[in-house]
Amino acid sequence: MILKQKFYQRDTLKVAKELLGCILVRKLSPVKSPQDGVAKGEFNRVKPKIIKAVITETEAYKGKNDLASHASRGRTPRTELMFGEAGRAYIYLIYGMYHCLNIVTEKKDYPAAVLIRGVEIIGSPTSKRKSDFPKLNGPGKVCREMKVDKKLNGWDLTKGEKIWIERGIKISPKDIKKAKRIGVDYAKHCKDYLWRLSLISK
DNA sequence: AGATTGATCCAT
DNA sequence: TGGATCAATCTG
Numbered sequence: 001m002i003l004k005q006k007f008y009q010r011d012t013l014k015v016a017k018e019l020l021g022c023i024l025v026r027k028l029s030p031v032k033s034p035q036d037g038v039a040k041g042e043f044n045r046v047k048p049k050i051i052k053a054v055i056t057e058t059e060a061y062k063g064k065n066d067l068a069s070h071a072s073r074g075r076t077p078r079t080e081l082m083f084g085e086a087g088r089a090y091i092y093l094i095y096g097m098y099h100c101l102n103i104v105t106e107k108k109d110y111p112a113a114v115l116i117r118g119v120e121i122i123g124s125p126t127s128k129r130k131s132d133f134p135k136l137n138g139p140g141k142v143c144r145e146m147k148v149d150k151k152l153n154g155w156d157l158t159k160g161e162k163i164w165i166e167r168g169i170k171i172s173p174k175d176i177k178k179a180k181r182i183g184v185d186y187a188k189h190c191k192d193y194l195w196r197l198s199l200i201s202k
Numbered sequence: 203a204g205a206t207t208g209a210t211c212c213a214t
Numbered sequence: 215t216g217g218a219t220c221a222a223t224c225t226g
Contacts, residue, residue: 059221068221070210078210096207098222115221140222183221 003165005158008086012062012105012112016197019055019103021171024119026051026146026163051146054168057118057137057198059181061102064111068187071111081154082111089163091143091153098140099149103157103165116142117182118198175200 061069102113
């Protein structure tokens, strides 16, 4: 079952927690030439290609007072999406090289999103590097493997096209680890919030 | 530990 | 318009 806007339009911490165990699905269209996130050599793919992955790690970015959030400096062309409709993709380029995938949460005009930090690929990984799958730790690797880049920025994840999230396995609260978010040392007191949630691997 | 890499944002 | 700053990752 595809997660609808109602799922995303709630408290960000709750969404971040419930996304663990859900299935991130990426559907790639057939292509006749190198384009749209198609790996080198993937010419003339005649059938759609589906990549599925269990979400194993998320981070919450919630409200203007969260100094770790891009939205803490208010509305800008870039952060406008975080103020917009829940269930949209907010994707940005980081360090000039890597993309990060976030899902917008909460009500309109309240800036918040959940960053997808880690997944386990179920379907068909394209990377040749064995270390890159099936477990992917790090938002940059997630996007590389799932062919997510800024072309999908603003995409509606509730439509069930190109990219969406499905309800997955039920997760027990005791299997969820809370920790400080990564790479937000600049965020004063907010850096210590335990807003990084991950599945304890067994 | 250091290099990489470019969009973004704020101060000139 | 410049320049610091990044929700990171890879080497060594």
